Amino acid sequence: MPGRTRSVLLGLEVKPAGKACNCKRNKAHRILKGEARLVVKNAGPASGENGYCATCGEAMLAEAQRRLSELMTTLRGSTPPVKPGA
Ligand SMILES: [Zn+2]
Secondary structure, three states: OOOOOOOOOOOEEEEEOOOOEEOOOOOOOEEOOOOEEEEEEOOOOOOOEEEEOHHHHHHHHHHHHHHHHHHHHHHHHOOOOOOOOO
């Protein structure tokens, strides 16, 4: 049975800020309590998470999207390796 398609974006979440905080990318960006923010979980044992304001979050997601389509294009465009003896 085929498994579920593995999600590679496990570390991303959008949720309202539990309390007012600053954007991780730019301290001048204030995130108000209850305001939606992009939360990026850090990989590894020292797991924490960083919160980004909507503006920065949007830019980061756009960049991720660009990167994903780049990978998609590369994957689709790659020629299969020639098997020895074939
Ligand atoms: Zn920001």
